[in-house]
Amino acid sequence: MNLRQPMLFALLTGAVTAAAASTAWDESVSGDLANSGLAPTVVTLGPGSNLVAGTTGRTGGVVDRDYFTVMLADGWQLESITVRPGTTFLGASGLGFMAVQAGPQVTVSPTGGSATGLLGWVHYSENDIDSDILGLMGIGPGATGFAGALPAGTYSFWVQDTGTGTAGYVFELAVGSVPEAPMLALWLAGVAALALRAASSCPERGSPGLPRGRVRRGRQRLQGAGNAAT
Ligand SMILES: [Ca+2]
Secondary structure (H helix, E strand, C coil), X not given: CCCHHHHHHHXXXXXXXXXXXXXXXXXXXXXXXXXXXXXXXXXXXXXXXXXXXXXXXXXXXXEECEEEEEXXXXXXXXXXXXXXXXXXXXXXXXXXXXXXXXXXCCCCCCCCCCCCCCCEEEEECHHHECCECHHHHCCCXXXXXXXXXXXXXXXXXXXXXXXXXXXXXXXXXXXXXXXXXXXXXXXXXXXXXXXXXXXXXCCXXXXXXXXXXXXXXXXXXXXXXXXXXX
């Protein structure tokens, strides 16, 4: 097989092999995430998939709220937040809550009942397992709102389930590089060049089944017709 063929296939299909998710924070290993929005735990994200796992819920009347801050460097963006299996729910509502505020803190009161000041928020449920909830966060009523990926910057997240008991959560945060227009143009030019090369390397005359003798005779007839017309 031509060594270029796999690369060409990948370019044309956009096929990318998904890298295994890495663990950015696991409460069972690294301890409870911060309980105060004013001092969130800093969680470091890398390119690709990052798992943030922990527990929330209400024990002895106290809600274990979890707050963490992530920083996205220039050229990078948060593309999705997928709820993964291992996430569980409490009470009749069966809803967990996740919110995000721009900056290094969540200053919005957890008991104020207002989303003002949040960038977005979402109630996630069993139905969201293996689904991306970032888009839903962006349309949380009362919050500033956003659409698409979260661009470079600092963001603080707030996770809670106020039901009695313990609810687990596993979120997969996908970080990707921001597509650059010049790079996209180069990529398109490359695809076009490969397509032209593929076309020009097709069997001459484009008639694999036509004997060469007939092709030659056909050309001679055409040339003869051309001569007659001049
Ligand atoms: Ca916790």
